Amino acid sequence: MAEQRVVLTFHRWQLDKPVTYHLVKDYDLVLNILQAKVTTEEGKLVLGLSGLEQNVEKGIEWLKEQQVIVEPLATGLSVNKDSCVDCGACTAVCPTGALSFSDDWTLGYDEEKCILCLACETACPVRAIEEKF
Ligand code: SF4
Ligand code: SF4
Structure with a gap:
């Protein structure tokens, strides 16, 4: 298989x-x-x-x-912190909690939880999320 x-x-x-x-x-x-x-x-x-x-x-x-x-499909994602405007659109659509904000409002990405559905990439208004191959 x-x-x-x-x-x-x-x-x-x-x-x-x-x-x-x-x-x-x-x-x-x-x-x-x-x-x-x-x-x-x-x-x-x-x-x-x-x-x-x-x-x-x-x-x-x-x-x-x-x-x-x-x-x-990509093997992972990277978030461009310089482009990110902390809008939260990606965390709202992430089905697994792989993207989340910490207490100091820093966006974190947990590769272990990511299923690479790419919903966050589509949702990001400034294209700060990129695929890694
Ligand atoms: S690709 Fe899917 S699972 Fe991975 S961080 Fe983005 S929305 Fe979450
Ligand atoms: S959707 Fe894009 S700009 Fe908004 S918090 Fe996520 S990575 Fe940052």
Whole structure:
């Protein structure tokens, strides 16, 4: 068994395609949806794909053939303290408490708790949160 975590970006014209259905049915993959976000312009899905190694690779190839943008998921995050304005938008959306403020209002990041769902990166108004690869 193999698992790959990927970020999928869909163009607006692709949003009604049953992509997850095909990954499960045609490639026998188990999907772990870490984040799903749709705007009027695009859709973004942060996904864990588990299954036989060759099936994971074939599933990813199929996604690319469908013109879905497939990118590897980051291995961690970094917060640019110079850009951060301490607004709290990231801590509000973090599902695991990996981002939190200390008593002196310093933003802390606990990598052990982070599931790399990228909800904080999307929520940050000044793009202070960056992925590490
Ligand atoms: S990636 Fe997700 S889990 Fe990790 S710090 Fe951001 S919101 Fe929290
Ligand atoms: S959302 Fe961005 S600016 Fe706001 S506290 Fe988090 S890292 Fe700082």
